[in-house]
Amino acid sequence: xxxxxxxxxxxxxxxxxxxxxxxxKPGSLISVLQEAQELYGYLSMELMDYIAENIGVKPAKVHGxxxxxxxxxxxxxGKYLILLCQGTACHVNGADAVKEAITEELSIEExxxxxxxxxxxxxVACLGCCSLSPVMMINGETFGKLTPAKTKEILxxxxxxxxxxxxxxx
Amino acid sequence: MMRLIVGQGSCGNAAGANKVYAAADxxxxxxxxxxxxxSTGCVGMCYLEPIVEVINEAGERSTFVRVTxxxxxxxxxxxxxxxxxxxxxxxxxxxxxxxxxQTRIALRNCGNINPEDIEQYIAGGGYAAIEKxxxxxxxxxxxxxxxxxxxxGRGGAGFPTWFKWDAARKSxxxxxxxxxxxxxxxxxxxxxxxxxxxxxxxxxxGMMIGAYAIGAKEGVIYVRAEYPLAIVRLNxxxxxxxxxxxxxxxxxGGTGFDFDIRIKAGAGAFVCGxxxxxxxxxxxxxxxxxxxxPFPAQKGYWQQPTNINNxxxxxxxxxxxxxGGDQYAAIGTEKSKGTKVFALxxxxxxxxxxxxxxxxxxxxxxxxxxxxxxxxxQFKAVQMGGPSGGCIPAQLLDTPVDYExxxxxxxxMGSGGMVVMDETTCMVDMARYFLDFTQKExxxxxxxxxxxxxxxxxxxxxxxEGKGKDGDIxxxxxxxxxxxxxxxxxxxxxxxNPVLSTLRYFRDEYEQHIHHKKxxxxxxxxxxxxxxxxxxxxxxxxxxxxxxxxxxxxxxxxVHTIDQEKCxxxxxxxxxxxxxxxxxx
Ligand code: SF4
Ligand code: SF4
Ligand code: FES
Numbered sequence: 001x002x003x004x005x006x007x008x009x010x011x012x013x014x015x016x017x018x019x020x021x022x023x024x025k026p027g028s029l030i031s032v033l034q035e036a037q038e039l040y041g042y043l044s045m046e047l048m049d050y051i052a053e054n055i056g057v058k059p060a061k062v063h064g065x066x067x068x069x070x071x072x073x074x075x076x077x078g079k080y081l082i083l084l085c086q087g088t089a090c091h092v093n094g095a096d097a098v099k100e101a102i103t104e105e106l107s108i109e110e111x112x113x114x115x116x117x118x119x120x121x122x123x124v125a126c127l128g129c130c131s132l133s134p135v136m137m138i139n140g141e142t143f144g145k146l147t148p149a150k151t152k153e154i155l156x157x158x159x160x161x162x163x164x165x166x167x168x169x170x
Numbered sequence: 171m172m173r174l175i176v177g178q179g180s181c182g183n184a185a186g187a188n189k190v191y192a193a194a195d196x197x198x199x200x201x202x203x204x205x206x207x208x209s210t211g212c213v214g215m216c217y218l219e220p221i222v223e224v225i226n227e228a229g230e231r232s233t234f235v236r237v238t239x240x241x242x243x244x245x246x247x248x249x250x251x252x253x254x255x256x257x258x259x260x261x262x263x264x265x266x267x268x269x270x271x272q273t274r275i276a277l278r279n280c281g282n283i284n285p286e287d288i289e290q291y292i293a294g295g296g297y298a299a300i301e302k303x304x305x306x307x308x309x310x311x312x313x314x315x316x317x318x319x320x321x322x323g324r325g326g327a328g329f330p331t332w333f334k335w336d337a338a339r340k341s342x343x344x345x346x347x348x349x350x351x352x353x354x355x356x357x358x359x360x361x362x363x364x365x366x367x368x369x370x371x372x373x374x375x376g377m378m379i380g381a382y383a384i385g386a387k388e389g390v391i392y393v394r395a396e397y398p399l400a401i402v403r404l405n406x407x408x409x410x411x412x413x414x415x416x417x418x419x420x421x422x423g424g425t426g427f428d429f430d431i432r433i434k435a436g437a438g439a440f441v442c443g444x445x446x447x448x449x450x451x452x453x454x455x456x457x458x459x460x461x462x463x464p465f466p467a468q469k470g471y472w473q474q475p476t477n478i479n480n481x482x483x484x485x486x487x488x489x490x491x492x493x494g495g496d497q498y499a500a501i502g503t504e505k506s507k508g509t510k511v512f513a514l515x516x517x518x519x520x521x522x523x524x525x526x527x528x529x530x531x532x533x534x535x536x537x538x539x540x541x542x543x544x545x546x547x548q549f550k551a552v553q554m555g556g557p558s559g560g561c562i563p564a565q566l567l568d569t570p571v572d573y574e575x576x577x578x579x580x581x582x583m584g585s586g587g588m589v590v591m592d593e594t595t596c597m598v599d600m601a602r603y604f605l606d607f608t609q610k611e612x613x614x615x616x617x618x619x620x621x622x623x624x625x626x627x628x629x630x631x632x633x634x635e636g637k638g639k640d641g642d643i644x645x646x647x648x649x650x651x652x653x654x655x656x657x658x659x660x661x662x663x664x665x666x667n668p669v670l671s672t673l674r675y676f677r678d679e680y681e682q683h684i685h686h687k688k689x690x691x692x693x694x695x696x697x698x699x700x701x702x703x704x705x706x707x708x709x710x711x712x713x714x715x716x717x718x719x720x721x722x723x724x725x726x727x728x729v730h731t732i733d734q735e736k737c738x739x740x741x742x743x744x745x746x747x748x749x750x751x752x753x754x755x
Binding site: 026027028029030031033034064065068069070071072086087088089091092093124125126127128129130131132133135142144 | 179181183217355357364396435438440451456457513515517600
């Protein structure tokens with residue numbers, strides 16, 4: 001049994017100003033979820049329940065909306081979020097091979113996170129840089145004209161950066 | 171003062187424009203140079219990015235392409251002196267002329283003005299049209315002018331804009347809404363994003379004009395959350411317009427008309443391109459379509475009369491009211507007036523955004539403007555209309571681009587995605603790709619759409635994997651027709667189009683896959699067969715060492731062979747062989 005005095009809600013105070021902002025604005029559920037995801041990285045069950053309680057809708061509705069839209073993530077994401085474009089132009093120009101390269105390098109499939117919590121792979125539709133296709137975006141930075149080899153190289157660079165900073169902290 | 175302008179649409183930044191901007195900024199500050207650094211949206215020549223434009227004191231413009239952090243420094247250092255040193259960076263003449271082949275109305279400001287500076291929009295005649303409407307025209311006159319222009323919705327269906335406005339205007343209510351659909355859904359197109367990023371004020375002005383015409387006081391822009399830069403620039407534009415008194419109470423002063431706009435970020439659902447689904451999403455619900463009537467013009471957002479147009483439609487409107495509907499109607503064909511913006515992508519040499527008059531041929535766009543196929547390969551088809559559209563084959567390249575002619579081919583005009591494919595693109599795989607998309611995006615309300623698309627995807631996947639059966643084509647056609655009939659909204663009704671259109675023009679490819687287990691374009695992996703040519707193999711062992719599953723056997727200096735049972739068709743041996751001894755069929 002979960003403890004019942006609400007202690008599992010610890011750490012969600014950051015949402016209070018969000019609730020305040022949308023208090024008298026009907027139809028703001030999606031906006032609240034967007035801000036919650038921005039703050040906490042993903043929407044956990046507890047977080048969704050907490051939101052439901054605070055804005056006065058049923059948890060079922062919050063879950064329904066959160067699972068309907070592709071933007072919402074229900075699982076935690078790694079430090080680096082890889083958005084792999086699956087738009088038409090990228091598909092035609094070899095996005096599948098890029099996907100395989102990522103899977104080979106990191107052993108993750110779409111929607112999964114590496115065991116060291118470094119990388120998460122998500123598919124997206126057109127990133128708007130079709131002239132550079134195939135394209136992926138890692139934490140906001142775009143990488144274009146990818147080949148399997150180039151993709152692996154980029155990922156290795158990220159990994160190297162990480163192990164370096166780990167050494168420094170050690 | 172000399173101005174240096176960096177093209178910073180999402181595409182430009184992806185190509186490195188933000189780094190170029192930072193490098194220029196640093197140099198200018200370091201050396202205290204008298205140069206004004208600005209940014210602008212995408213001019214559409216994405217293949218040349220990053221693009222930098224320099225305008226000197228005399229107003230002369232020079233354009234530099236494929237600029238890097240290093241070359242922007244050269245540009246700044248040499249611009250006033252040794253210009254010849256910059257020849258290699260200047261835009262080639264043939265590329266310059268690409269703009270001359272276009273008619274830019276919706277894109278009139280994209281790449282020309284700083285989207286974050288309202289003054290530049292005003293200087294180009296911006297906000298004159300709305301002021302004219304407010305001060306000198308009645309709402310009915312505005313709608314009449316639009317009727318003269320014959321502008322049709324640029325989001326896909328091509329419904330006459332004036333008609334929708336008229337219906338919303340006639341609806342009796344104190345509260346009405348003007349909504350801009352900026353939730354660009356076609357997964358291979360980015361026209362709307364470029365307009366929002368490059369010229370947000372034109373969209374705001376279009377919405378204001380519409381709001382005045384139908385009598386709305388509130389506007390909402392429903393924009394894809396995946397378009398962060400567009401959201402930033404829209405917010406800046408709205409704030410600047412408010413400060414000028416163009417939004418808010420009694421806009422432009424003494425007009426007595428109140429109107430304000432806010433942004434709502436969508437959360438990613440293709441079905442929200444459907445008006446009723448978009449409205450549900452605006453209300454914070456799951457974006458599921460509902461039966462019409464009542465139409466949004468009667469009962470839309472919060473049950474009030476609501477008008478929805480897409481970004482490109484709105485961007486055209488200030489121009490029409492400014493220049494006159496007849497000017498707009500003078501461009502284009504009998505039934506399709508004006509211009510259309512296309513995102514030209516795929517296996518095209520000069521891809522990007524183009525705006526052309528309706529009625530020009532596909533050939534002119536793909537070969538005249540886009541300069542043909544990468545590597546001069548054989549053109550195979552162009553996909554139009556995204557997941558709702560279809561593939562138009564080479565023999566129809568002379569089809570004029572207008573709503574009716576494109577529909578006749580089995581594709582649709584759609585929102586403007588134009589993906590060019592060459593001989594290496596497998597049409598069955600394309601159909602599978604789109605069905606995979608629609609199947610995921612179906613909202614699930616209608617059984618035919620939800621399950622039918624899934625079944626179609628399964629069949630297509632099976633065909634691509636070499637497990638196609640006799641009768642699969644007939645089954646696909648049967649399902650396609652039933653899904654069209656049994657679906658409530660446009661998503662379901664058009665979902666089978668990519669399959670039907672490829673079946674219509676590339677039936678033999680389907681048959682090759684099913685009956686001969688061959689993929690003519692060599693894309694469907696399971697159907698490939700790698701083999702080593704006895705006469706060409708030198709026995710270097712390279713392929714055997716690279717093969718990830720140990721499928722290749724052979725002694726050094728002796729002919730190697732592939733064990734087809736083990737081979738996973740990864741293609742590594744083909745890629746690495748230095749003697750072209752590996753063949754794929
Ligand atoms: S056709 Fe498909 S997307 Fe449209 S309402 Fe029906 S199930 Fe939903
Ligand atoms: S295609 Fe890949 S698995 Fe097959 S033989 Fe060549 S290297 Fe080995
Ligand atoms: S399809 Fe990938 S960026 Fe457009």
